[in-house]
Structure formats: C-alpha cells, structure tokens
Amino acid sequence: xxxxxxxxxxxxxxxxxxxxxxxxxxxxxxxxxxxxxxxxxxxxxxxxxxxxxxxxxxxxxxxxxxxxxxxxxxxxxxxxxxxxxxxxxxxxxxxxxxxxxxxxxxxxxxxxxxxxxxxxxxxxxxxxxxxxxxxxxxxxxxxxxxxxxxxxxxxxxxxxxxxxxxxxxxxxxxxxxxxxxxxxxxxxxxxxxxxxxxxxxxxxxxxxxxxxxxxxxxxxxxxxxxxxxxxxxxxxxxxxxxxxxxxxxxxxxxxxxxxxxxxxxxxxxxxxxxxxxxxxxxxxx
Numbered sequence: 504x505x506x507x508x509x510x511x512x513x514x515x516x517x518x519x520x521x522x523x524x525x526x527x528x529x530x531x532x533x534x535x536x537x538x539x540x541x542x543x544x545x546x547x548x549x550x551x552x553x554x555x556x557x558x559x560x561x562x563x564x565x566x567x568x569x570x571x572x573x574x575x576x577x578x579x580x581x582x583x584x585x586x587x588x589x590x591x592x593x594x595x596x597x598x599x600x601x602x603x604x605x606x607x608x609x610x611x612x613x614x615x616x617x618x619x620x621x622x623x624x625x626x627x628x629x630x631x632x633x634x635x636x637x638x639x640x641x642x643x644x645x646x647x648x649x650x651x652x653x654x655x656x657x658x659x660x661x662x663x664x665x666x667x668x669x670x671x672x673x674x675x676x677x678x679x680x681x682x683x684x685x686x687x688x689x690x691x692x693x694x695x696x697x698x699x700x701x702x703x704x705x706x707x708x709x710x711x712x713x714x715x716x717x718x719x720x721x722x723x724x725x726x727x728x729x730x731x732x733x734x735x736x737x738x739x740x741x742x743x744x745x746x747x748x749x750x751x752x753x754x755x756x757x758x759x760x761x762x763x764x765x766x767x768x769x770x771x772x773x774x775x776x777x778x779x780x781x782x783x784x785x786x787x788x
Contacts, residue, residue: 512650513558519639519653522661525618528560531641532593532610534603535573537622538565539583540643549586553641556648557620564619566595568606593619604628611638633657 519525531553541549554561565587573584595606604625611619613636622641623629629640633654640651653661671679 508649511652512556515639515650515652516557516559518661519637522664523615523618523637525620525639528562529554529557530562530564530617530619531622532564532566532607532619533569533587533590533622534565534607534625535569535576535580535583535587536624537641537643538569538573538587538590539580540624542582542586544643544646546643546646546648552648553622556641556650561620563590564593565590566593566603566606566610568595568597568600569603571600572603593617608632608636611636613637 516525541547541552546552550561550563553563570584570587570592573580573587593610595601595610597606597609601609607621607623610617611621611632615636615638620639620641621632624642629642629651632638632640633651634656637657637660639653642649642651
C-alpha cells in the first residue's frame with residue numbers, strides 16, 4: 504500500500520508541474536494547524552519529510568498572521584509557535600493581523616502565481632480552495648503526510664490553458680499574416696534571378712519544348728584507346744648492321760676459346776709428375 508500511495512502522490516505532483524509550472528525547490532506554505540500536527544506527531548525534520556512526499560527539495564514558509572494567531576492560542580501551542588517563527592515569512596501585506604484562512608487565501612489567490620503548496624489540517628478550508636484556486640494541498644494523518652488529488656476545477660483549468668496554448672492569439676495571427684506576405688513578395692522578386700542563374704543552365708532542350716532532361720549532364724568515363732607507343736611500327740634491320748653483329752659474335756667466341764686453351768695449359772702443367780723412382784731399378788741391371 505505504501506508503494507501505491509507514493510506513486511499516487513508523485514503523479515499528483517507531476518500534474519501540477521506539467522500543467523501549471525511548479526518547479527523545484529517546492530515552496531510549501533504552512534498554517535498553524537499543519538505546524539501543530541507536525542510538532543505533536545514528532546514528524547521531524549519537517550523539510551525532509553515533506554521533500555520525501557513531493558519527491559524534491561522544499562522550502563517552508565508561513566505568514567505573520569499565522570504567527571500572530573498561534574500567539575493568541577496560549578501555552579498549549581508554544582512549541583508550534585517556536586517552530587513557526589523558525590520558518591521563512593511570506594509577505595501578506597496586511598497591516599492588521601487577519602485570520603489564518605483569510606490571510607492564506609489572499610496570498611494564494613486564484614492563480615497562485617508564486618506556486619505555493621499549502622499545508623493545512625482544516626478540511627473545510629481545503630475543500631474551499633479546491634473549488635476556487637490552483638494550489639496543491641498537503642495534510643497529515645497521524646505520522647504520515649498526504650497530498651490531495653487534483654479537483655475537477657483544477658483539471659478543467661488545465662485543459663482550458665492547454666487549449667489556449669495551442670490556439671493562436673489575434674496578435675500572433677497578425678504577425679503571421681505580415682510574415683507570409685513578406686515571404687511571398689520576396690519570392691516573386693527572386694524568381695527571375697533564380698531562373699536565370701540556376702534553372703536555365705540545368706535544363707537541356709532537345710526539341711521537345713517541355714524543358715525536360717533527356718540526357719545526363721555529368722561527364723561519364725568512357726573507354727579510351729590503346730597506348731600510341733605500343734602501336735608504332737617495327738624498324739627494318741639494315742645490311743650494315745649484320746656484319747657488325749657477326750664480327751662482335753666472332754670476337755666474343757674467339758676470346759672464349761683463348762680462355763679455355765689457357766686454362767687447359769695451366770691444368771696440364773700442374774699434373775706433370777717426376778719419373779725418378781721408376782727409372783732406378785732399370786739402371787742397376
């Protein structure tokens with residue numbers, strides 16, 4: 504049940520933030536009954552408990568008329584008076600102290616331009632505000648804090664404000680008409696320049712008279728011819744060149760033969776052996 508209650512409370516806070524522009528840190532205006540409930544049920548610190556309820560940081564406020572009313576209630580509300588004096592004071596612009604309900608109604612009014620949350624234990628006062636003003640209402644039930652669901656008046660106000668945002672005002676309509684007239688006039692003056700600079704060169708007329716593109720305007724990569732150097736005719740061999748080539752070949756072959764003969768001679772000389780050992784016994788005979 505606690506999780507469902509938290510989701511319900513967060514949904515209510517989201518309704519007021521989206522439809523009416525309530526922003527963090529949330530400003531909570533407390534009357535004497537709400538402060539007394541927090542003190543007697545030991546819901547401390549109050550700012551953390553309320554911030555957990557609303558899902559964001561909060562600032563607590565009260566008015567001078569509320570403090571003056573707590574002073575009149577006597578000793579039983581002494582602790583509540585001390586707690587109220589520690590809160591920030593919202594300007595109520597009342598020279599003489601009024602009742603808390605009348606003072607808070609003047610501060611909030613119907614549109615609640617300051618975007619106050621109101622904490623009160625007075626059921627009749629909460630019911631009256633739900634039918635007259637756009638204010639989210641907080642109240643305590645024993646040691647738990649709750650928030651009232653949006654009333655029918657608040658939901659209808661949100662829908663009407665959304666419709667107004669979607670519809671154009673008379674001033675916006677006039678501005679739109681002037682702007683469209685300027686744009687049309689500018690386009691009429693620039694049509695000839697655009698036709699001359701852009702549209703005429705892009706169209707290729709092929710005799711059909713419709714100005715339709717019949718062939719592409721970009722250059723395609725076509726197949727190129729063979730290399731001209733590879734197509735040159737071969738040169739004819741002259742008669743004077745042949746004997747020179749033969750003489751060169753013959754000279755090369757002669758040089759090779761001389762090298763071979765020289766190598767053979769050197770090899771034969773190195774292979775000669777002495778025959779002294781074989782001739783020795785024949786001489787003795």
